[in-house]
Amino acid sequence: MSGLKTFVTVFLTVFLAEIGDKTQLATMLFASKTEYSKVMVFLAASLALICAALLGVVAGSVLESMIPRKFISIIAGGGFIIIGLIILIKGS
Numbered sequence: 001m002s003g004l005k006t007f008v009t010v011f012l013t014v015f016l017a018e019i020g021d022k023t024q025l026a027t028m029l030f031a032s033k034t035e036y037s038k039v040m041v042f043l044a045a046s047l048a049l050i051c052a053a054l055l056g057v058v059a060g061s062v063l064e065s066m067i068p069r070k071f072i073s074i075i076a077g078g079g080f081i082i083i084g085l086i087i088l089i090k091g092s
Contacts (some may be wrong), residue, residue: 004092023049 018024027045030036063072 018049 009051023045025040030041030045060072
């Protein structure tokens with residue numbers, strides 16, 4: 001995958017996954033408090049997401065050296081399916 005295609009794919013996937021999640025809701029709550037600087041809330045939330053992404057990259061790199069990539073894809077895909085089913089069942 002080319003660098004730009006990789007960037008766009010990862011950006012869109014993570015961006016769409018983050019919309020409306022607990023992280024965004026927590027950030028909105030902090031930003032709604034008048035005593036908190038909006039810039040500081042933005043910077044802190046951004047740094048937290050960068051650190052979380054770094055952990056994901058490191059974990060993925062370590063797992064890749066220990067477990068075949070196809071197995072990691074199956075586990076990740078299965079995890080998303082399970083999470084989706086849980087959300088559908090609890091939402092009913």
